[in-house]
Amino acid sequence: MLGRPVLAGLYRQTVRVGDGERRLSLALAVTPLIAIGGVTQDGSTLDPGPDDWESGASSGLLYPSPLQGAWWWPGRYCVTYRGGWIVPGMKDSHGNDLSSTVPADIRAATLSAARALFYTAQRGDPLLRSESEQGVGASSWATPDSSLGGLPPDAAAILARYAQAGLS
Numbered sequence: 001m002l003g004r005p006v007l008a009g010l011y012r013q014t015v016r017v018g019d020g021e022r023r024l025s026l027a028l029a030v031t032p033l034i035a036i037g038g039v040t041q042d043g044s045t046l047d048p049g050p051d052d053w054e055s056g057a058s059s060g061l062l063y064p065s066p067l068q069g070a071w072w073w074p075g076r077y078c079v080t081y082r083g084g085w086i087v088p089g090m091k092d093s094h095g096n097d098l099s100s101t102v103p104a105d106i107r108a109a110t111l112s113a114a115r116a117l118f119y120t121a122q123r124g125d126p127l128l129r130s131e132s133e134q135g136v137g138a139s140s141w142a143t144p145d146s147s148l149g150g151l152p153p154d155a156a157a158i159l160a161r162y163a164q165a166g167l168s
Contacts, residue, residue, distance in 0.1 A: 009030075
């Protein structure tokens with residue numbers, strides 16, 4: 001449904017800026033951004049400068065270091081970063097519990113999907129509709145929306161705002 005990972009982890013992403021192009025930012029796939037570990041351009045490590053890398057945590061946009069100028073110039077960039085939401089039960093490298101950062105609406109969508117699965121097992125598919133007329137017959141049909149990825153409509157509606165926007 002979202003088209004990207006959402007759990008906190010260490011990620012490595014390659015972004016290409018083509019010949020004759022320049023970009024104000026590089027769009028990283030896993031948000032929110034937690035920390036930028038390193039950036040290379042065509043195999044050479046880039047210096048983030050004294051203020052570290054500037055990025056938009058929610059948008060996933062990474063901006064060039066002042067040492068590189070205002071643009072990302074043509075090349076192959078490899079970005080190593082930590083991103084995603086921390087779920088209950090995750091621990092840091094020392095074994096300490098981390099505070100959950102999963103937004104309340106995503107938790108609600110998760111509960112909605114779990115509820116639908118539970119009731120499907122108990123009572124059958126909630127998206128299955130049927131009609132019967134005594135002495136005439138009965139018919140049943142499903143009303144799932146394949147574009148929702150098997151999620152209940154309320155959960156899909158909640159998660160729609162988190163789907164990848166295709167920023168560059």
